[in-house]
Structures are given as C-alpha cells and as structure tokens.
Amino acid sequence: MTDGPAPVRVTVAQVVVAQDREVNRRTARDALDEASRARADLLVLPEYASGYDPRGVGPAHAEPLDGPYVTLLRESAGSTGIAVIAGVTLPGSAAAGPPARAVNALVAVDAAGELAGVYRKVHLYDAFGYRESDHLEPGPPDAEPVTLRVGDLTFGVLTCYDLRFPEASRRVVDAGADVLVYPAAWVAGPLKADHWRTLLLARAIENTAAVVGVGMTGPGVTGRSLVAGPDGVVALELGEEETYRTADLDPARVAEVRRANPSLANRRYAVTPARG
Template identity: 45%
Template sequence: MRVAVVQLAAEIDSRGNREAVVRQLSTLGADDDLDLVVLPEATMHDFGSTDHDLSAVAEPLDGPFVAMLATEAVRLGATVVAGMFERVDGALPFNTLVVVGPDGALRTSYRKIHLYDSFGYKESERLLPGEVEPVVVDVDGRRVGLMTCYDLRFPELARALVDAGAETLVVPAAWVAGDHKLDHWRTLLRARAIENTVHVVAAAQGGERYTGHSLVVDPWGSIVVEADSDDRIIRADVLADEVARARDVNPSLANRRLARQGRTPSS
C-alpha cells in the first residue's frame, strides 16, 4: 500500500483551507500510484480560539469539504482520509474523520471518541464525543483502523482496532505544541506500532500552534519517514509482509492472556 501523508496548518477559513488542500495535493497525480492519502485532524477548519464557534462552521458529510476530497480522490485514484467538524442539528458538532474512496464515494466516517480534556483544554465544551465503536476500513486489500489525535493516548482503542482486523493504524491529528508534547507524540505512535505489530500512519497539523512531525512507523517501531513543522507531503510503502514478519518474530498478540473485548481468556 503506497501512502502519502499531508502535513499542513489549517486556518479558520474553510474555503481557504479547501483551496490550500487542492494546491498541496496538486503536487500529486495518478502516476504516483497512491493507494492512501492522509490529511490531519481539523483540515476542514482549524479549532481556532476557545471561544470560536465550531457549530457555526461545521458541515454535513455531503458538504463542500467532502465534495472537494471526493474530486481529489477520483483524480488521484486513491482513498483519502481527512478531519472535519460534522454538523449536528441542534447540538454541538462531531470531530469526524471521513474516508473517501477512489470512486469519490464516502466509504465511512469516524467520530472522535476521546475528546481532548487535558493540558488545560476542554474539547468537550465545543464538540460531542463519538460512540465507542472502533472503525476499520479496507484500503487496497488492507484493513486500516482510524484514530484521531488524543485517541493515541488510549492504547485500548488501538488494540480494539487490531482485534477488528487492522494491520495499519491511521492517526490524523492537531497535536498541540508544548512542553514534552513532541516527545509524547513520537513515543506514543511508536508504542502503538510496537505493542500491536502494525504500521502507524500519522498526519499532523504543522505551523506554530501544533507539533507537526507527521510520520510513518513500521511494525518494529522504527520511524520510516518524518516531516518537520512545515507544510509538506511525505510518502512511504506500507507492506503487508512487514506485519507478517514482525508477528512471526514477535507473536505478542498471539501470546496474550488477558481477555479480548467481549471474551474471557478461556473462551
């Protein structure tokens, strides 16, 4: 599976963000033979200040942001994953990942489960949490599990995705910069890869507010490719046989003795 990871810094201008995405993706084409393109959390519209009304800017799943992604997915012949704020009538919006297939159809969506009520911030005051249900989607014959930003700090979600068949975890994020934050970002991404023997593909917002450092990690926990803080696209080949080799040498999933979700160790 050939992957492109797009790092960008979104603004509180939805139209401008759509134009920026198209401009950045214009450097890619069908001849790149991509299977998966991953953009950050909140690509549609940045979080803005804490008093910025996300309900007023949220869009439906058939709105202009997803329509733009569909056009780009068809042009590239690839599946595209990106973050948006999903409109909910009469309520706060969801922090949602959308997955658009190479035919331009919306394949699935994932509403962020763990809202960022941490480091002095309260995402739950502005957004609704999604249902506690892991979302896995097929991309080029591979099972891909979806997580968003703060979800990364909850290893049980990654394990639930792997139990649902995921061999790759995709993590769009707007990982806020600060003391220890970049170290946490890298360490947690590598940990999720090592403990689950999976690839991890992480697309982060860059710029001054966020850490940047989008990266791809292999099932051994090694960083294959990593961005800095600027807008850029990084690429990697995510190979199924790498997962198989890692799980053959390190069969930690098979050696588990604690219960899987909904099962006892003896069942």
C-alpha cells in the first residue's frame, strides 16, 4: 500500500511593512525563522513586502532583482529549503518613457534559492480614489502565468487588485495551479474587508483550487489573511494583528474536490488575454 501525496505546509506572514528597507529585511528574516520553526515548505509575505508607503509606492521604493531584498530571500530559501513568495517593487522600463514609474511584482523563489518566476501585476489599483498607474506601470496581460511547484502542489501567483478579476485566476489555473496565492496590501475602507473575504472564497470555489490570501496589516490596510480549501471551507482566518500562522494544504483534497465537481472540465468559455 502506497502513501498518498504529502500535505504542503504554508506559513502566512501577516506583517506591517515599513518604508525603511532594512526594517523590512529584518521582517523577512523573522518570517523565515518562524517558517523554519513551523517546518513549513513555503512562506508567503504580502504585496510590497520590500517597502511600502500608504500614500503610494513608486520608483523611490524600487530595487532590482539582484538587490538586497530578493538576494536575502534567495539566500535564505537556499539555506533553509523553504520556498518563498513575496511582493517587491522593481525598477520600471526605460522604454515606458516619462514620467518614471516602477513595477509592482511578486517573486517566486524555490526551495533551492532559485528565482522560479516574477509576476508583474497586470491590474493596477485605479479604484476607490487611488491611482497606482500614476507611479507604476502594469505587467503585460499576455505574459505567461507564474507558477511555483512545492511538493505535490502547484502554486499560481496574482496580486491584490487582481482578485477582482476572475479571468486572471482562471488563466493561472489553466496553467496548472492547484493553489491561488494573493499577496495583498488591501486598502481599508467601507465593505473592503467583506469584499476581500468574499472574493477569496469565490476564487476558491469557482476554480476548485485552494486559496492563500496574505494581507499586509498596519495603518490603512486590512490584514485579514485567509487560507481556504478548494471547496471554499476556511482553514485559517486572521484579524488585523501582526502575526505568523501556518496551515497545511492537502493535494489529495484538491483532487477529491475536482473529481466531485468537475466544473473546470464542464466550462464552455476560454480566457484570452487583452492586447495593449
């Protein structure tokens, strides 16, 4: 008799992110230490984990992929064997022209410390009185989805406002994702926490995929990180406190739910990225 696939252990880092880059590197080290103590396979940090200003993030917060923050993540992942997904701000493209803008991105680092992928946020937060596009340039909508294999699960990554666009998550699932990961700095406001929770569960149910939503906490953002199974059952839910928590995701459960509810096979529409 053979054993089934092993659960994948995920540590959620619901943290406050500062403008001070050294402070944020210390936060990342603390989170990795906690993930190591929990014997996690994957650590997820929020959007903008390398630096955040509630008034807006832009070129002043950017550093390259070979800069101190991503280098720290890669070295730590390589030494601990813990994969990492984290939000960072990268320099923008010179070809984009003035005014200078940055890129809101996620890095996926595998357990060997290799940079497995970089997702550049497609849907900029030009809503609810904010305009990310004043300071940031969007990622190309037709870029290949970014996924990270950890154990027997494939994690697909998207960022914050992307959560409001179900076709984005469906495209990542079409690329093989069993788990959808949403690092976020979900801005607080009327009904915003309700939207966050409702949409995370909807993305889980409609895609028969587990969901990991990791919200930055602190002034102006909601926190409220959440982990749910592929049937929308909540496994972990946080308030607004700064904390680290760990949950196990079971590959067998994803397979079981997809057998019982083959909605991905039954659908009649495909996702086609917009051009321009």
